Amino acid sequence: MKLEISLFRFDCKSDYLPYYTKHFLNVEENNTLLTVLNKLNSEAEFSFENTQNSYFVVNGIYINVMTTCKQIKDNFGSDIKIEPLSIRRANKDFIINEDDFTSKLSILNKFITTDLLATHINKEIEKLYLSYKLYFYASNTLNVEHNYIGDAILLLASDLIERFPEKENEILYTIKECEYGIEFHTSLKNRILNFDQSIEDKIVNLRNKLNISKTVDKQNFKSSIAKTINFGTFKKAQDIKYDFKDFNLAYLKTEDTLDKSNLISKLKAKILNLPSLNQDLARDTFHLNPELTYKLTSTLMLDAYDSGADFIVVDNDQDFYLLDFNRKNMESVIGREINLPVLHINELENLAMGEHDLAKTTLKNHTLDPKII
Secondary structure (H helix, E strand, C coil), X not given: CEEEEEEEEXXXXXXCCCEEEEEEEECCCCCEHHHHHHHHHHHCCCCCCCCCCCEEEECCEEEECCCEHHHHHHHHCCEEEEECCCCCCEEECCEECCHHHHHHHHHHHHHHECCCCCCCXXXXXXXXXXCCHHHHHHCCHHHHCCCCCCHHHHHHHHHHHHHCHHHXXXXXXXXXXXXXXXXXXXXXXXXXXXXXXXXXXXXXXXXXXXXXXXXXXHCCCCCCCCCCCCCCCXXXXXXXXXXXXXXXXXXXXXXXXXXXXXXXHHCCCEECCCHHHHCCCCHHHCCCCHHHHHHHHHHHHHHHHHCCCXXXXXXXXXXXXXXXXXXXXXXHHHCCCCCCCEEEHHHHHHHHCCCHHHHHHXXXXXXCCCCCC
């Protein structure tokens, strides 16, 4: 099998911006990513951690270096981009400056030191923290908030509570009162290939103990806009009168229903496959931290817009309010206009069925007119 590879390159001493070199490589299905990197390195040397427990980013997803080429092709296709754990922290190719990660251990110093002056860290606990490096850099929060304390420290906090239950309240207080603490966490679920859900469960358990989450139906995503739009019900249309074959659309899918997926397929539109559509938008902490949600949603909207989307489709009322009614808030945090229309899937169905008058009753209430009719 053949892989088409874009390989990240950067030297902080000589390069102003990173660049990518193109490679076409014949590989065996059972070859690993480490094998691929060593083959590429034999052709033109670059810097990377040549060990079996290292991680890299392939097409936006964090993967272990022992992942096979068959697994890579099955998940990402044969055209792949290989990048370091953090582009922003890259020093020399895939070697990064990890000071942001290692420095965060001090947050829990009082619980992990072996002397009264808190200068000697328990080596076993330090090693445990370092083993969580992947989860620190895989967090999507770091892409929009560089000062976040990181998921690694939250995982260590969970371990410490299990080890020292009498200190639970004090540890919870520490991770909550940090300026960029646990309320900045976003799910790791769609960030890492073959992700172990028990990792996410440990962090969710901490959040539950602190009672900082609210379900989406209890959030107010309408910003200062008081109106409510009645989008009607989804009709499960069997016959489509008008298709959308000349349109590119991004589908923010949160309800895994076959009927809605079937509608999207029937439209014959080009569906954009963007990793940002699968990321946690911090909806459940919006009441505490709306700016984080605005940063995440604005990144999603601009990714879709820059990728050529004509509009983004949502499948529930709350996501519509979040993306359409908060347009000004998103533009403020991202520093760009967001001229991407948002369509509720019920509106899309009405348009596809030719019920244009019915669609107009809701389209007129959008903050940005889709101008489809």
